[in-house]
Amino acid sequence: MKFIHTADWHLGNKMHEVERTKEFENFFNWLKNTIIEEKAEALVVAGDIFDTANPPTEAKAMYIKFLASLIGSDCRNIIIVGGNHDSGSLLDSEKPLLEYLNIHVVGSVANIKAEDMVFELVDNDNKPCCICCAIPYAHEIELRKYFDEESDIGTFSDNAYSGLYNSVLSAAKEKDGGRNLPLIATGHLYAADLEGRFESFNEEVVCDDGKRKLDIVGKLGLVHSHIFSDEFDYVALGHIHYTTMVGKNPKIRYSGSPFTLGFDEAGLPRYVLSVEINKGKETSVSKIEIPSYNIYKRISGNCESIRNQLQMYDRKQEQTVYVEICYKREDGINIHDELEDLITELEDLNVYVISRKVQVEENDLFDTNYNFDSREVKNLLPEDIFKALILRNFPEDLSSLSEEDAEKRKNEVLNSYLSIFMEAYNRAEANNFGDKK
Structure with a gap:
């Protein structure tokens, strides 16, 4: 089976108020032609479809128009998962209609079972050819149900994500039913051990538009490649805006964003990934460069x-x-x-x-004190702001502890308080206060 892996479209983005509608439209025209030329049987979009949780009408219309344009092509399957910039409920609201077109959407992991994230993909003869574990971005509070306190996996993120991916993997094996179909997974998260642009950086990097490349407090939020089972033939990731492998593993990749989303990214080549998988054979991945329009x-x-x-x-x-x-x-x-x-x-x-x-x-790129200015705040997630508030008002004196013990204690306090903040925020959002945050 051959499919195209892309992510981080951020439709509706206006970097420094630049009108980008034509840029988005040109990309979609190119992507459609690329899918046809590659004879790709599936398209996998690994999160951040939109730039904000409440995208403009034109961005939503562009998204639906592009999906509709693939009807009748060799691309018989489309997988779309939510990212941290997306509203999971908005993406999921169109799920019943899109499923009739073999477009599978998982906007959020909230209130769904592992089997709800597993889909059977078909070839041009309508025969099953692949199983996809479509896993979207997971908020920290949503990950907690997958955290195993008895596990020896170290960090919260590795432990919880391991539980999430293993749960969905088990559901995928059940759906496979012994047919030994190729198995792929998605994700929208920060992975450790990236190649290329930030591989030598051990601290977080702040983009010039306020979005954080490596949004980590200590080691909270950083996911290592060992949490992805070797049984996955490919893991399609989103969240990092440049094309890279994880842990030098050619089967675990970020496609990167098709667009420049900050001047710190200016000049980086943009790609989609063409992936061919056959069970028992090595996965083949080719980078296809996206033409620049601006x-x-x-x-x-x-x-x-x-x-x-x-x-x-x-x-x-x-x-x-x-x-x-x-x-x-x-x-x-x-x-x-x-x-x-x-x-x-x-x-x-x-x-x-x-x-x-x-x-x-x-x-000065490494802003570990979380001194956000007004330009940055509008781009931060609620988790970012709550983490900053907790650390800025840290209740203990850690000067007598070693650096490692102090970092561990910070993470313990964050894990304790952050869930309370996020529960309050999610309740407010559920009561339609989200647009006023």
């Missing part, structure tokens, strides 16, 4: 250096270029006044400076 560029340096870099755009650009200026402060120089005329002239060349910020030293 160009995003970060320009750094002092005033003179930035001026020189901007002046390189001396003719009209075919693609729209969006620029972030990341400048070093210089005594006696107002960089805004110095560059204003040049920036205005560039707009006639299809080049737009949409963000200006003071250059941050590399060490």
Whole structure:
């Protein structure tokens, strides 16, 4: 069976208020043609379909229109799971209708059984060819029912996710009924031991738009590859915005996002993954690069250096270029006044400076004190804010403990208090207060 793995569409996103509708539409046209050219029998979308829990009407319409466009193609199966930016209930609300089109949606793990996340995929002859464990993003409070206090698996996340994946795996084996069909799984989570962009980073990384790449407090939230059973022929992950493997395992991968979602991601190539699985044979994975429709560029340096870099755009650009200026402060120089005329002239060349910020030293990327500004707060999840509040008002003096023991104690306190905060939040959200959070 061959399928396309993609994730993190973030439909409705407006990075620095850039209108991106055409960019999304161009991607969907390309993706449809790619699915047809690859003769893919399935599409797997591993979460963060939308950028917010309450996406704009145009984003929802674009999503449904794209799914409908695949009717009649070789793509007989579509798997969609919710991500941390999605409203699970919104995605699940269309599940009964979409299932008639062989589009399987699991927006949330709340109030469903393991077997509700297991689907049989069919080939072009309508014969079963694969079993999919469609596991969405799981809130910490939802993971607690899978936590095994008697297990020797160390961290909360590894322990709980292991319980979740093993439960769904058992349901998948039952559905397989001894036919030995290939088995795939999805996930929307932070994995450890990533290759590439952040493989050498041991701390969290904060994106320039406020979204956190590695959203971890100590080791809380970090999932290791051993929680995914070797019985899975492929694990399709979402949440990390660049294409990478987990633990150097070619069967556990992030596809990355098709779009630049922050200037820290500018210049990264974008891919979907074409995956071919046959039971008993090695899984084959190919990266297919997505064409860029807009160009995003970060320009750094002092005033003179930035001026020189901007002046390189001396003719009209075919693609729209969006620029972030990341400048070093210089005594006696107002960089805004110095560059204003040049920036205005560039707009006639299809080049737009949409963000200006003071250059941050590399060490400042690691914000372990959770000093959020207003720009970041609007992009944070409730868990992030509650964690920050708990740590900022930590009830104990840990100065006498070793670093390891202090980290362990912090995680114990977080695990104790966070569930209370999240239970209150989820009750409020259930009572339609979610839009007022």
